[in-house]
Amino acid sequence: MSKKALVVFFSHAGENYSVGNIKVGNTKIVADYISELTGADQFEIVTHKYDGMSYKPLCDLAQEEQYADARPEFEGVIVEGQKSKVESPKQSDFEQYDVIFVGGPVWWGTWPQVMFTFFDTYDLNGKTLYPFTTHEGSGLGSCVSDLKKAYPHADVKKGFSMYGHEVRSNRAKVENWIKGLGL
Ligand SMILES: Cc1cc2nc3c(=O)[nH]c(=O)nc-3n(C[C@H](O)[C@H](O)[C@H](O)COP(=O)(O)O)c2cc1C
Numbered sequence: 256m257s258k259k260a261l262v263v264f265f266s267h268a269g270e271n272y273s274v275g276n277i278k279v280g281n282t283k284i285v286a287d288y289i290s291e292l293t294g295a296d297q298f299e300i301v302t303h304k305y306d307g308m309s310y311k312p313l314c315d316l317a318q319e320e321q322y323a324d325a326r327p328e329f330e331g332v333i334v335e336g337q338k339s340k341v342e343s344p345k346q347s348d349f350e351q352y353d354v355i356f357v358g359g360p361v362w363w364g365t366w367p368q369v370m371f372t373f374f375d376t377y378d379l380n381g382k383t384l385y386p387f388t389t390h391e392g393s394g395l396g397s398c399v400s401d402l403k404k405a406y407p408h409a410d411v412k413k414g415f416s417m418y419g420h421e422v423r424s425n426r427a428k429v430e431n432w433i434k435g436l437g438l
Pocket residue numbers: 265266267268271272279280281282283310313314315317359360361362363364365389390391392393394418419420
């Protein structure tokens with residue numbers, strides 16, 4: 256890959272639909288595949304708001320947050336090749352990346368609200384963005400259009416989605432998508 260890439264993602268470990276109680280979230284698994292395949296650095300959007308919550312209460316809370324258009328706080332570090340870390344990165348730390356993969360689970364048809372907090376915090380206009388989701392039926396939902404709304408001056412490419420319950424057994428699907436991008 257000639258361009259420097261970053262994967263920005265949110266993923267919720269714990270009890271989830273269809274996969275039981277998982278130690279590593281579905282979207283994180285896809286994010287890790289992307290980094291393995293492209294050498295992309297990572298920024299994981301982390302919030303402790305949902306730690307230990309079971310599926311049903313989390314669904315209710317996520318829906319309330321969406322109705323309220325909430326902006327839950329997040330933290331995170333840029334991890335470069337599994338080594339150096341940029342804690343609480345500044346806007347300028349994102350300038351080195353031309354290509355950014357933006358991924359998350361679909362929650363009530365779009366990104367979890369904490370991802371909108373990220374979108375409000377960091378300006379990714381002018382960059383090439385590849386949206387991806389994991390889901391249990393909604394596909395991309397309105398994630399692509401919501402990403403375009405957040406960053407009207409970014410080049411938002413066609414999105415990629417896969418079922419959360421298939422990420423562990425279908426790395427090839429991610430591989431085919433990445434190969435097809437010609438990066
Ligand atoms: C709060 C919540 C809301 C969800 N809403 C949807 C939805 O609207 N459409 C859908 O297809 N899946 C929905 N799901 C399922 C997740 O998108 C799916 O399990 C995803 O793979 C989880 O990714 P993660 O493990 O990275 O968090 C929802 C799951 C949760 C916890």
